[in-house]
Amino acid sequence: MTTNARRDFIKLAGLGSVSLLFPFSLSSLFYSDSKLYPPRLKKGDLIGIVSPAGPTFKKSDLSKVESSIAAMGLKVKFGKHVLSKHGYLAGTDEERVADIHDMFENNSVKALMAMRGGWGSNRILDKIDFDLIRNNPKILIGFSDITSLLIAIYAKTGLITFNGPVATSKWGRFTSNWFKKILIEAESVxxxxxxxxxxxxxxxxxxxxxxxxxxxxxxxxxxxxxxxxxxxxxxxxxxxxxxxxxxxxxxxxxxxxxxxxxxxxxxxxxxxxxxxxxxxxxxxxxxxxxxxxxxxxxxxxxxxxxxxxxxxxxxxxxxxxxxxxxxxxxxxxxxxxxxxxxxxxxxx
Missing domain, CATH: 3.50.30.60 (LD-carboxypeptidase A C-terminal domain-like)
Structure with a gap:
């Protein structure tokens, strides 16, 4: 028996013993008990726009974002530092983290969306209050450099996060439809x-x-x-x-x-x-x-x-x-x- 086979046998044997003591399926240990599902979005909900990574150089981008999000029946609230700049970053590490924490704490905000990617998400991982996020589960969506934040939050809290469009993406029918099917209509697509x-x-x-x-x-x-x-x-x-x-x-x-x-x-x-x-x-x-x-x-x-x-x-x-x-x-x-x-x- 190989090392991997022995490891898998021991793992399954241990879980089998546990299943005799507790009336739940083994699959729930892997897929249900550790996951935290955010509430679905509804028409009229407020989306918090944050910049965890690179800066936004054009203030006019804010009005474009508002229009794109409004087309899906949603509203936006921009983070305090969404237009801040610190070299190639959207403000200092402390400023970028503060906006994320503020949006998770704000009960009127129902989801967080990254303004754009770039670089910088890794720099703030050790400054994130994961307990705050776990106690205020919300949708968080973005891609590219935002991957670091999405994966870290899932790993540390069990909160389901979303690899998808950022606020400055081109919100055509294809992108918008998948966003709505998964986050508003809660479909298993x-x-x-x-x-x-x-x-x-x-x-x-x-x-x-x-x-x-x-x-x-x-x-x-x-x-x-x-x-x-x-x-x-x-x-x-x-x-x-x-x-x-x-x-x-x-x-x-x-x-x-x-x-x-x-x-x-x-x-x-x-x-x-x-x-x-x-x-x-x-x-x-x-x-x-x-x-x-x-x-x-x-x-x-x-x-x-x-x-x-x-x-x-x-x-x-x-x-x-x-x-x-x-x-x-x-x-x-x-x-x-x-x-x-x-x-x-x-x-x-």
């Missing part, structure tokens, strides 16, 4: 890439590539590859065992993506997951100075030997039309069909 362009004409641009076929179930956990690898070794990451990992990236050379995926492999993350969904890698080009592997070759090298379902090309990342993915919710993926199915509502 099945997500699949569109087969047409914005004008309705057919396209292969959103075609998925199956790397390893098959289906898998597990908690959805993921986000920006750079953000996740920068958190390795910290106390702010969740247990990856049995999860479905989703990844996206922007503006990185292919050898750097290879390096980061290798880091995830060496850290043991890739060996624990039940499946992998790769979103869009935007402007991830080979180096012009030296010969390079293709992105497809890197994915095949890193993922094929894992033997778990994997596909690439999902509508996740720095693109105009994106899914809203709840971090921590149990889902099922089909690598051949390119689908992500939520097995439970993400809000209550």
């Amino acid at each position: 099945k997500m699949q890439n569109p087969r047409t362009k914005l004008d309705g004409t057919p396209t292969d641009f959103h075609k998925i590539t199956t790397i390893n076929s098959g289906t898998a179930e597990g908690r959805l956990i993921g986000g920006n590859l750079t953000a996740i690898t920068s958190m390795l070794g910290s106390e702010f990451l969740p247990d990856w065992e049995g999860s479905i990992l989703f990844l996206e990236e922007v503006n990185e050379k292919i050898y750097k993506i290879d390096r980061m995926l290798t880091q995830l492999k060496l850290a043991g993350v890739l060996d624990k997951v039940s499946g992998i969904i790769i979103g869009k890698c935007v402007q991830c080009e080979p180096s012009k100075i030296t010969q390079s592997l293709s992105l497809e070759e890197v994915f095949n090298d890193r993922f094929k030997p894992l033997g778990v379902p994997v596909y690439s090309g999902a509508m996740i990342g720095h693109i105009e039309r994106i899914f809203t993915l709840p971090i921590g919710v149990k889902a099922r993926m089909d690598a051949a069909a390119g689908t992500i199915e939520l097995l439970e509502p993400a809000v209550r």
